[in-house]
Amino acid sequence: MLMAGNWKMHKLASEARGLASNLRRALADIDRPVEVLLCPPFTALADVAAALADSPIQLGAQNLHWEEKGAFTGEVSGQMLKDIGCDYVIIGHSERRHIFGETDESVGKKIRAALSARLKAIVCVGETERQRDENETEAVVQRQVREGLAGLSAPEMASVAIAYEPVWAIGTGKNATPEQAQEVHALIRNLISESFGEAAASSLPILYGGSVKPDNAGELMSQPDINGALVGGASLDADSFETIVRAGVAAAGAIDK
Numbered sequence: 001m002l003m004a005g006n007w008k009m010h011k012l013a014s015e016a017r018g019l020a021s022n023l024r025r026a027l028a029d030i031d032r033p034v035e036v037l038l039c040p041p042f043t044a045l046a047d048v049a050a051a052l053a054d055s056p057i058q059l060g061a062q063n064l065h066w067e068e069k070g071a072f073t074g075e076v077s078g079q080m081l082k083d084i085g086c087d088y089v090i091i092g093h094s095e096r097r098h099i100f101g102e103t104d105e106s107v108g109k110k111i112r113a114a115l116s117a118r119l120k121a122i123v124c125v126g127e128t129e130r131q132r133d134e135n136e137t138e139a140v141v142q143r144q145v146r147e148g149l150a151g152l153s154a155p156e157m158a159s160v161a162i163a164y165e166p167v168w169a170i171g172t173g174k175n176a177t178p179e180q181a182q183e184v185h186a187l188i189r190n191l192i193s194e195s196f197g198e199a200a201a202s203s204l205p206i207l208y209g210g211s212v213k214p215d216n217a218g219e220l221m222s223q224p225d226i227n228g229a230l231v232g233g234a235s236l237d238a239d240s241f242e243t244i245v246r247a248g249v250a251a252a253g254a255i256d257k
């Protein structure tokens with residue numbers, strides 16, 4: 001079970017440090033099998049890394065460039081993220097796909113760059129409202145998963161998590177129902193099984209994201225193929241994120257995942 005907060009473009013470095021310290025205190029009793037991950041903006045990574053030093057809470061970035069170094073003004077490499085203390089990086093978030101034009105091809109290149117920098121990748125997939133209305137959810141998710149992960153080996157999949165984030169549920173307060181999410185999570189696990197084998201599929205963490213809140217987290221996390229959450233707005237407040245993490249702990253305890 002992986003409970004992750006994506007802080008998006010929120011929090012000055014000092015605010016981020018305060019939130020990370022509060023969460024470190026609040027979640028001091030949380031241990032395996034539940035992993036907690038905070039993904040602040042680039043400018044706050046160093047402060048959050050310091051606040052989390054020697055704690056089991058992990059650090060992630062929200063994006064990276066696929067090259068190791070060079071003339072790429074404004075970009076940040078996997079090695080730079082690793083160097084500052086990141087364990088994870090989010091790749092292909094729908095905001096990056098839709099606002100900044102990322103494609104399945106660039107997502108694939110970024111995944112390979114993350115793995116070669118020894119970062120774990122959280123690969124985001126999900127359909128828009130129009131695609132769901134036109135019954136294209138399965139085709140869209142299948143294409144994003146297949147093309148994003150093309151060329152990876154089964155052992156490399158041990159460093160990959162997938163986040164299913166229906167675009168219509170992000171920041172809207174409209175979450176997928178547990179049944180809708182479970183259906184797509186099961187589809188993703190099948191796709192991974194077909195491409196990488198049963199062992200890679202059964203150990204793959206598949207997170208749900210899209211308006212996860214304290215009052216819906218428990219039901220979502222109890223679904224058999226939901227192995228965690230990628231939380232946006234509700235991860236910006238220590239109390240609400242703590243409640244969501246504890247919902248994950250309760251679900252993990254009940255079904256041993």
Ligand code: 13P
Binds near residue numbers: 093165171
């Ligand atoms: P919200 O939780 O604010 O809907 O955002 C979800 C998300 O995009 C996480 O990556």
